[in-house]
Amino acid sequence: MISLDLAVNAIVSGLLLGGFYAAVTVGVTISFGMLDIVNIAHPAFIMLGSFVAYIVNSSFGIDPILIGVVMAPVFFLVGMAVYQIYYYAFERRGEESIQGLAFFFGLLFVGEVGLILVFGVDYRFVEAPYIGPSLHLGFVDLPLRMLIPFLVSLLMLAMLQVFLGRTFIGRAILAVSQDRLALQLMAANPSRVKRIAFGISIATASVAGALLIIIQPVEPSIGRDYIGRIFAICVLGGMTSFPGMLAGAVLIGVAESITATFYGPSWAPAVAFGFLLLTLAVRPAGILGR
């Protein structure tokens, strides 16, 4: 007998989670969907964002979202540096496949192990006034620690969408993602544009990481669960489309939430990966098509 109460809360919780998952994924939509750079190390940057938020919050008590936003420019610079190395080592030589993949895999691994060495394997959490209380609408619970990140995620997505559509650099990024040659003919240097775009993608990780540690306590190996989620959402969303990505994120969020509620949390990691395998096998163009 499925309790309606439980089911509705699971769905709502999944929706809020889905919005957050979109913030986690948008960086990869940019780097992989638009720029064709297989940054599987993105979860490592998100974990870095979480731990940065943890340090500053536990030392100075500053709000984690504020930390995430303030640190975003730093992450932007880090992203640009990483792209420079990737460009010098791989893109320039035209051998982007296995070695490029191994490069990012190495980064992912070094990131996780590095965090373990510095912080250990204990769970870390942040303190903020909205972690704890919930809104109650009838029998539906809206925990603020999930609602606020949900809203911030949507805000960030909207801002990025505007940036890509309205500013010169944003449109240059869209152009690069569609036709590198055309951009060259327009006398814009594609690698400069890609560098900025990659920097932006890593900057989103700063904010996403801060949101993550608000939603749940983190420890370094959580990043691994996110690899599957991120790429599942990216593929489901059709790789380059923001609305598609949001739809995919919500779909996975709800699926995970229902699975965790009714079958136990130990099955949750398999949900996203299962979706990914299914999507790749059946409809690689995503749910909204390309």
Place this chain on the structure above:
Amino acid sequence: MGAARFWIVSFIVAIAFLLLTRGLIGNEYYFFAAYQVLQFIVLATAWNILGGYTGYTNFGTGAFFAVGAYSAVVLHKLTSLPLPVMMLVGGVTSGIVGFGMGYLTLRLRGVFFAIATLALAIVAQTLIVNWDFVGGSRGIYVIRPQQSPIYGSYIQYLYSLMLALTWISVAIARTIERSTLGLGFNAIRDDEQAAEAAGVPTLQLKLISTTLSGALMGMSGAPLPYYVTYLDPASSFNLSYAVNSVAMPMIGGMTSWIGPVVGAVLLGTIQQLATVTISSALNLLIVGVLLIVFVVIAPNGIVGLVQSRQRARLR
């Protein structure tokens, strides 16, 4: 080196390792450490058949390895088959998993294949974690037999088995490398569409590659329960197997059987030393950093560096 010379020399080397080390009966540590390095040689060689020869990057090594280990656990609980038979069964089950994975991912472009392998590993781990018969997330204890079926301690027996498997794996890799099959693998790696247009049955060859690679990995995992005596999903599916099996061929060189051997011996020995002297987390960091450095600076690995120096000298 020519075929006949390879078989003779490698066989002599293998027998030498077997016989000369009998004298080290007192020093069990050598066998513990050497077993690990040999295991890595097998994993690296197996990975390279799919990765270096055929061009498909597999991040799910842990899954195949663990399937072999857990197959052995199941057989241990239900039967009393000798370990070499368990290794064969482990190889068969992992081979089937490899075949299945290949079949599901056959239409995927290289990158998506890699991510799918990671997905598969997580799914497999989740299944094992929820399977109480083999201990689930609590893990399972396996009693290491007192008596070794041949000579010496049981650890020496495991060492001999792994030595034999290493020799077989390297021999298989070298045979493939010089055969029509190997040339077909290389064509797929270089340009799959062009290979298909040239008459290469790419689907069949890819399935052979994933199955063989998975089977060898599974065989190397089968003795693990007796080696560690306590097996749990977290350690057997550990991402360190994935990173090592990628790093060793990359650092050693991916185009020939020598690369994975060089990479495995080098990295394996470094890790053994580091685990003893520093912490084991730090030694994983070293592997990761070395991987990044080599991939950026020497994409063709140590073997590649040696080859280009040879070519430069010829000019």
Place this chain on the structure above:
Amino acid sequence: MPASILEVRGLGKRFGGFVALEGINLTVAAGERLGLIGPNGSGKSTLVNCLSGTLHHDSGTAVFDGHAIDGMPAFQRTRLGLARSFQLPKPFRSLNLVDNLRIPLLYTVNARHGARLSAAAIDERCRALLADVGLADKALHLPRDLTQVEMRKLELARAVASAPRLLFADEAMAGLSPSEVEEILLVLFRLNEQGITIVLIEHIMRAVMSFSTRLVVLVAGQKIADGSPQEAIRNPEVERAYLGE
């Protein structure tokens, strides 16, 4: 009436909402030199991809040498004798030129019923094929040591190595100088003399007109002309397609 080696009826292909090919009817006679032309985006390469098996067509049928090839994987079509060269050369970069040609010999010629070639015979044939296109002295080089026109020749040599009965030469001359175009044309003429039916997809009108015994014109995914080169050019629709309204 020469036997037809390729019969295409009502072939269609879409990508999502975009119709790349629609209702293509085509007959290729054995031994002829067919030119396939059309403006950019008219579907020429898509047609080659569908017939060679790189893509699968959505509707219609294709029969090659008496065999229905709908849905057949590309490698099987090659083994039946239908070969193609790629517009942008796709050599096997880590293999030297001899090995590049060894692949089709091992996987196509040796895979057919009949006598299998020995390793020595294969080696000899590789070198003979390279010599045919003037690449004998670079036999042990890697593709990256080749010039543009040499890459095109390697591409053709590899397609020919599979001993085809029909060859699709997909824009083998794009971007080459006039003398280089001549070189490639000579190779194609010689192949045709040896009995290989050739379908030449090309933009360079001079080459197409001098080479083709018959011309097919594709515009926006549909065939609008099919006849002798002189007739096809004078077709008002063809003029409109190339010169605009």
